Amino acid sequence: MDLEEAKAEFEKYPFYDITEKECQERIDKLDFVCGGCGKKPTPIETVNNNDEPTFWAGCNECGVFGNGVPLMVWKTANAMYDKGERSTWYDYNADKPNHLRNISDKVWSVVRVYEEVSKNNN
Ligand SMILES: [Zn+2]
Numbered sequence: 001m002d003l004e005e006a007k008a009e010f011e012k013y014p015f016y017d018i019t020e021k022e023c024q025e026r027i028d029k030l031d032f033v034c035g036g037c038g039k040k041p042t043p044i045e046t047v048n049n050n051d052e053p054t055f056w057a058g059c060n061e062c063g064v065f066g067n068g069v070p071l072m073v074w075k076t077a078n079a080m081y082d083k084g085e086r087s088t089w090y091d092y093n094a095d096k097p098n099h100l101r102n103i104s105d106k107v108w109s110v111v112r113v114y115e116e117v118s119k120n121n122n
Contacts, residue, residue, distance in 0.1 A: 006070045007112050020045070023055035032068035034059035035077065035104030036097035041068045062097055068088060069108045077103040 001009070009030055018026070023043035034041055036059065042054040044065065058065035069077075077085075077100050087102030094103050 001070075003070060003072070003111055004115060006030065006032070007115060010067065010112075018055055020055045023057055026059050026067075030067060031071075032099075033071050033074050034062055034064075034101070035066070035069045035108070036062040036064070036072060036101035038071075038074050038078075038100075041066070062101065069104045070111075073108045073111060074100070074104050077106050080107070082115065 007040070020043045027041050027043065032041065033039060039059060039061055039087055041059055043058040044058040044060065045053060047056045056065045057067050059068070068074075080101055080103055081096065085099075085103055087099045089102050090098045
């Protein structure tokens, strides 16, 4: 899946009110990795606003919900981290996955907006 397809897929699905099977299918289709540790997200049982059970994608390793990011985005965040990039949300020496999760989110935002701007610029 290239980044354009991943972006379309990412925006197609809601993040809530789904069964474990639907959640797993979306995880498999997106084929993203956790922005923090780089592992594949899994369905995590939780409840929606009506207190009904539902499943959200998330990372048990990092203890966070989220769809994750494309592998290339995580790799880019890692390369930035190695060059000294840090999230302003954490102390400079905080655990690497915490920094990576934030840097990954930022990179993923940039990639999606860059794509939109590029399209509108043609
Ligand atoms: Zn993780």
